[in-house]
Amino acid sequence: MSESTQATAGEKDTTEKRVADPVLQIEELDKRFGGIVAVDGASFAVERGSITGLIGPNGAGKSTTFNCITGVHRPDGGSVVFDGTDITGESPERIANRGLVRTFQIARELPEMTVLENVMLGPKGQLGESIWRSVAPIARGNVIEQEEELRDQAWETLEFFEIDHLAEEYAGNLSGGQRKLLELARALSTDPEMLLLDEPMAGVNPSLERKLLDRIHDLQEEGYSFLLVEHDMDVIMEHCEHVVVMHQGQVLAEGPPATIKSNEEVIEAYLGGEI
Numbered sequence: 096m097s098e099s100t101q102a103t104a105g106e107k108d109t110t111e112k113r114v115a116d117p118v119l120q121i122e123e124l125d126k127r128f129g130g131i132v133a134v135d136g137a138s139f140a141v142e143r144g145s146i147t148g149l150i151g152p153n154g155a156g157k158s159t160t161f162n163c164i165t166g167v168h169r170p171d172g173g174s175v176v177f178d179g180t181d182i183t184g185e186s187p188e189r190i191a192n193r194g195l196v197r198t199f200q201i202a203r204e205l206p207e208m209t210v211l212e213n214v215m216l217g218p219k220g221q222l223g224e225s226i227w228r229s230v231a232p233i234a235r236g237n238v239i240e241q242e243e244e245l246r247d248q249a250w251e252t253l254e255f256f257e258i259d260h261l262a263e264e265y266a267g268n269l270s271g272g273q274r275k276l277l278e279l280a281r282a283l284s285t286d287p288e289m290l291l292l293d294e295p296m297a298g299v300n301p302s303l304e305r306k307l308l309d310r311i312h313d314l315q316e317e318g319y320s321f322l323l324v325e326h327d328m329d330v331i332m333e334h335c336e337h338v339v340v341m342h343q344g345q346v347l348a349e350g351p352p353a354t355i356k357s358n359e360e361v362i363e364a365y366l367g368g369e370i
């Protein structure tokens with residue numbers, strides 16, 4: 096369902112927008128740090144159920160955009176709309192509870208807890224240990240039941256990511272790639288609708304990369320939406336159906352990978368290097 100947006104008269108159309116059913120809409124986003132303009136009127140949308148890539152040279156404003164989307168930074172202007180609701184300036188917790196989850200937020204897995212325990216921490220609204228202590232004895236049955244349910248769900252998630260054999264391992268002992276799988280497992284356990292992935296392939300060996308990508312595609316088939324910042328252009332070009340390119344805080348171009356790859360302005364932005 097691709098739909099080109101007409102450029103206004105005289106304006107160069109370097110973008111091919113595809114926003115038939117947007118799950119996320121960024122409009123005229125601005126973010127400054129003192130005199131530095133990190134994001135400068137950026138607008139783009141993410142199609143529901145898509146894997147969309149956000150790329151750009153170092154310092155283009157990608158992380159700042161992610162931070163504005165997920166509530167880490169309050170934008171100086173513009174809006175972020177998720178699932179039809181304006182979430183601009185909401186807290187990271189509130190945004191995550193709405194189902195917009197970023198792996199980076201939970202990348203800091205708790206190294207002294209096991210892999211299974213880390214995944215059990217994810218779900219929303221669980222009855223935690225502090226409640227354990229404060230509830231009347233009559234409610235304890237519910238807590239035990241819920242704990243068992245959480246454990247079963249966590250096992251299922253670990254099996255899905257094929258890291259169930261690591262369930263009892265301390266998270267701090269995992270390899271970089273295994274940690275990425277755990278990050279994704281933790282993100283998924285929060286029951287999100289959309290996942291923002293920050294360089295998911297960095298430091299991941301080829302076989303784990305394949306596994307990670309397969310899981311992302313499986314989740315896409317189930318209806319999840321993805322926005323990913325990734326420096327590995329092969330991953331972006333092969334696995335995203337839509338790519339947004341940022342440069343100097345602005346959206347320079349957007350469209351299908353093939354169009355982006357041959358866009359001269361994009362090639363120029365990468366200092367003439369190959370993309």
Ligand SMILES: Nc1ncnc2c1ncn2[C@@H]1O[C@H](COP(=O)(O)OP(=O)(O)OP(=O)(O)O)[C@@H](O)[C@H]1O
Nearest residue numbers: 128131132133151152153154155156157158159160
């Ligand atoms: N907290 C901050 N304080 C001051 N300047 C910042 C801050 N965060 C980002 N910047 C600046 O904003 C600009 C955009 O940075 P940002 O990290 O968003 O780019 P990026 O595209 O994610 O880059 P990279 O690919 O290198 O991670 C840069 O000039 C950066 O130095």
